[in-house]
Amino acid sequence: MNFASRLLFQQPVRIICAILAVSATYANQTANKYDGRVTWSDAYVLELVRPVSESTETKAYLAGVVQNLIADELSLQRSAVTRGKLSPLSIEYSLQQTHEELPADERRALLERHPKPEVLPLKIVRVPAAPGASEDCAKRKDDRYTLATRIRAVGTKVTLHVALCQGAEILHAQSTTVDEQELVSGVTKLVNPIRAKLTGDNYASLKIESTPVRASVYLDDQFLGKTPLNYSYLIPGKYRLVLKLDGYESQAVPIEPQSGAVFTRSFSLSPGKTGGRLELITDPPDARIYLDADYKGKTPKTLENITLGTYRVHLLLPEKGEAYKTVTLTEATPYLKISESLTEFIDQRQSGLLGLSYKTWYYMSLTTSALFFGSGIAFYVWRDEAQEQIFGRLSGKSVSQYTTEDNIFLAEQNAAYESRGTYATAFTVTAGFFAALSIYFYVQHLLSADDGIVMKQKPKTEDYEIRIGAMPGNQGVSAHFHF
Known part of the structure; x- marks a missing residue:
């Protein structure tokens, strides 16, 4: 193989190596830029336009909205604690007509139709850093209620903080630290006082004691804490109260706490059968x-x-x-x-192949396709240059007038034309293959919902209730949650 032939062979190989190197570098950059991970903030601020009317219906509506939002918001943040750093930037709860913009008569009609709306007309906005407790209500809009919440997890303990503001005034601020297993109880402790502040209604209270102490107390299968237990802001109504303690028989009784009253009960637990x-x-x-x-x-x-x-x-x-x-x-x-x-959570590592997400493979395939296509066009142009050189040197000569050098030149240029054309075709076909591959990976990326987030509520027995957030858009994340 002469020098010209070796050069002709080595050049495409170098180009292919360069294409793969560039595409891998670009894919690595896009993997960092588009891997779907967003840093989860510790603090959230929720603003509600204060209703013009202070009617009972309006207060009940607003309290129901706040209760659902606190529970949902803290569940979202708890999901981030347990699942890694997947998170949305913001969550919007939309309604066809926002209730604060409706005339009074339409507002009343809306509240009558939707006392507890499935789609909430509110918005949670992520803030860049957790404000201090004294700053919860600073610089808040005077015409709005503002709800600031924070959650932090250390080991198996979760600390929840909620502050309700009316303008710059703090109406209510409370923190509680619970075990992660007691998150529902912790959220309830924060939700009910805020409901009371918004509605002005009286709530029932519980005072539960047991012998021996440290028995777990459940109200309608929801863990409230351990005895001796003092529990405030309980919505009046009928409940099933259960006490459980290792080594003792559980006790269950129906109760009906009354508004404004303290329900007191003392239990004596009997040893149970073990084994x-x-x-x-x-x-x-x-x-x-x-x-x-x-x-x-x-x-x-x-x-x-x-x-x-x-x-x-x-x-x-x-x-x-x-x-x-x-x-x-x-x-x-x-x-x-x-x-x-244990495969119920969305892993913070995205679905994909060989440790790379489908989105990374998509960008890698797309980049490789573009580079191969460009190389194919370049080889077609280079191939045509061989014909131009033959025409420039041998035009005007008949075949019988060709010298030995002319014949060698003609053979080399024809060989170059064929070889470059072969490479050009190969590059173009390869570009088409990688383009089809990029479409496949993009579809897989959409199906795997790399950027989405799935949130669980407290599961019922043998039944999982799911909440699903939307995919990110240009302005963040929009989602409709149904309660």
């Missing part, structure tokens, strides 16, 4: 084990000498997943084995 055994295994291991509201260690683990009865098992591994299971241990079946694969 239950529960074996817990998860994939991956090291998931936190909660038996009802009590932390029992990490998987794999076998819990021995459990009091016979019905329990709710919660297995949680931050950034991986969680599973809920209701189990019943009886004298006939004192042993149960639970094996769960």
Whole structure:
């Protein structure tokens, strides 16, 4: 192989290597820029335009809205704590006509039709940093109620903070620290006082004691805390109160707290039958084990000498997943084995191939296609130059007049024409292949919803209730949540 032939062979190889290097570099840049991760803020501010009317319907409507929003917002932030750094920039709750812009008569009609609307006409806006407690109501608009919330997690403990402002005035501020298993109870402790501030209504209170102490108290399957328990701002109504304590029989009674009254009850728990055994295994291991509201260690683990009865098992591994299971241990079946694969959460690593997300593969394929296509066009132009050189040197000569050098030149240029044309065709076909591949990866990216976020409410027994957020747009994230 002479020098010209080696040069002709090596040039396309160098070009291919350069194309792949450039495309990998660009894909790495786009992976950092478009990987769908957004830093989750500790603080949120919610503004509600103050209703013109202070009627009972308006106050009840506003209180219901706030209650749902606090619960939803703190659940969102808790999701970020357990799932990594996936998050939306903002969440908008829209209605065809915003209630604050309606005339009084239309407002009343709207409140009558939608006392607890499924789609909330409000907006949560992410702020860049967590304000100090003294700054919660600073520089707030005078015509608005402002709700500021913060959540921080350290280990298995979650600290929640809520401040309700009317202009720059703090109407209510409260913080509570609970175990992550008690998040629902913590949110309720923050929600109900704010409802009371907005509506001015009287609420019931609970005072529950037990012998022995430290029994877990449940109200309609919602964990409230451990005895001795003082619980305020309970909405009056009928409930089922349950007390549970390891080694003792559980007790359940119906109660009906009255508005403005303190419901007091003392329980004496009797020793229960023990001997239950529960074996817990998860994939991956090291998931936190909660038996009802009590932390029992990490998987794999076998819990021995459990009091016979019905329990709710919660297995949680931050950034991986969680599973809920209701189990019943009886004298006939004192042993149960639970094996769960924790894949319920959206991992902060995106779906894809070989450790790269589908979006990264899309950009890599698209860049590679464009570079191969450009190289193919360049080779077509280079191929045509061989014909131009033949025409420039041999035009005006008949074939019989060609010298030996002319024949060698003609053979080399024809060979170059054929070779360059082959490479040009190969590059063009390869460009088409990578273009088709980029379409495939883009579709996979959309199907895998890399940038979306899925949020769970407190699951019901054997049933998962899902809330889904929207994909990001140019102005952030819009979503409709149905309660």
